[in-house]
Amino acid sequence: MTNIQRIAAGLAVAAMAAVGLVAATAPAGGAPNTSATQVPDAIKVPAGNRQIAVLQAHGVQTYQCANGSWGFLQPDAILESYGRAVVLHSRGPVWTSVVDGSSVTAAAVASSPVPLAIPQVLLRATANRAPGLLGEVTFVQRLNTTGGVSPTGACKDGATASIPYTADYTFWVATP
DSSP: OOHHHHHHHHHHHHHHHHTTHHHHHSOGGGOOOOOSSOOOGGGOOOSSEEEEEEEEEEEEEEEEEETTEEEEEEEEEEEEETTEEEEEEETTTEEEETTTOOEEEEEEEEEEEETTEEEEEEEEEEEEESSSTTTTEEEEEEEEEEEOOOOOSOOOTTOEEEEEEEEEEEEEEEOO
């Protein structure tokens, strides 16, 4: 079995395990984020959008050394609901549902610093693909971040470092 076949098989298993979890991730009545952390004004989602999912991410922020200093390269994370993989997060940034193949690509529009962690951010969708969980997402928030901060100090060009992080990602769609 090739690496691509193993990855595809793993994604298929994760998708089957996650079937039915999408409804469990959507708060009743589109209620606002109920996490313990208050969302800073700078990264609040504009009126006219409703939350459809809150997923917990475990992954890495990867940095690469260029010209003797560290720069951000890409995120890699698995977003889960009740311990089941629902979305993969990767370079772009892009989020892809393992349940239905839908995806959203987004760009940061605002951030809020977090001590000793990557910032919380508000991202606006720039592209969506396919119908499904992420097919109509308008905004993504990264909240409650821990870890993921860039290495410090000298480095050798081309070196990479993947720093573990966690966060909650909330996904929003336009209110009909």
